[in-house]
Amino acid sequence: GDSVTQMEGPVTLSEEAFLTINCTYTATGYPSLFWYVQYPGEGLQLLLKATKADDKGSNKGFEATYRKETTSFHLEKGSVQVSDSAVYFCALSDQTGGSYIPTFGRGTSLIVHP
Amino acid sequence: DGGITQSPKYLFRKEGQNVTLSCEQNLNHDAMYWYRQDPGQGLRLIYYSQIVNDFQKGDIAEGYSVSREKKESFPLTVTSAQKNPTAFYLCASKGGRRYEQYFGPGTRLTVT
Numbered sequence: 001g002d003s004v005t006q007m008e009g010p011v012t013l014s015e016e017a018f019l020t021i022n023c024t025y026t027a028t029g030y031p032s033l034f035w036y037v038q039y040p041g042e043g044l045q046l047l048l049k050a051t052k053a054d055d056k057g058s059n060k061g062f063e064a065t066y067r068k069e070t071t072s073f074h075l076e077k078g079s080v081q082v083s084d085s086a087v088y089f090c091a092l093s094d095q096t097g098g099s100y101i102p103t104f105g106r107g108t109s110l111i112v113h114p
Numbered sequence: 115d116g117g118i119t120q121s122p123k124y125l126f127r128k129e130g131q132n133v134t135l136s137c138e139q140n141l142n143h144d145a146m147y148w149y150r151q152d153p154g155q156g157l158r159l160i161y162y163s164q165i166v167n168d169f170q171k172g173d174i175a176e177g178y179s180v181s182r183e184k185k186e187s188f189p190l191t192v193t194s195a196q197k198n199p200t201a202f203y204l205c206a207s208k209g210g211r212r213y214e215q216y217f218g219p220g221t222r223l224t225v226t
Contacts, residue, residue, distance in 0.1 A: 032213040043204055043217035093213040106156035
């Protein structure tokens with residue numbers, strides 16, 4: 001079956017540092033890939049997405065590129081802020097028997113210090 | 115504004131009682147989902163519904179039940195058979211040709 005593997009957290013950075021959160025996947029089909037963000041006590045929000053190989057999703061300074069050859073979708077940001085502190089989930093959505101059931105990674109907590 | 119609402123935000127129940135969590139969406143989405151999230155854990159799928167009057171079990175459906183009588187609503191009942199019901203519950207929806215999900219703010223259920 002499909003699976004998503006994220007780097008374990010927490011990731012602790014100082015403000016303005018460079019961020020990378022690794023995400024790799026296995027899928028039987030040709031999935032769409034997503035990054036969601038969850039702030040404390042809230043639901044998940046879509047951060048960015050990519051639907052085909054070599055697509056780059058971007059939003060709020062975050063970027064991720066769909067790499068089919070390495071089955072990866074790593075999240076990057078050039079300069080993090082304290083307000084970026086949250087849990088980040090990598091996910092894929094693949095059609096299985098006509099149903100799009102997303103598969104989520106376990107989440108990576110990011111803590112940014114001033 | 116379109117979105118998903120879950121109520122209440124916090125819910126407290128005594129062991130042995132059934133409790134129903136509300137999820138409503140005005141996005142005109144066909145598909146709706148319920149997830150459970152435990153501290154430090156990812157999301158686990160409880161039930162999902164692709165269309166009105168139809169729903170399927172997810173990975174951890176035991177001790178839970180759902181209904182989908184209206185497109186806008188997908189309530190989740192946590193029954194007394196659920197051995198460890200204390201958790202954060204998230205409802206989501208997906209519509210049309212879009213593959214991403216939209217999530218509600220969640221309900222934190224505490225059973226003592």
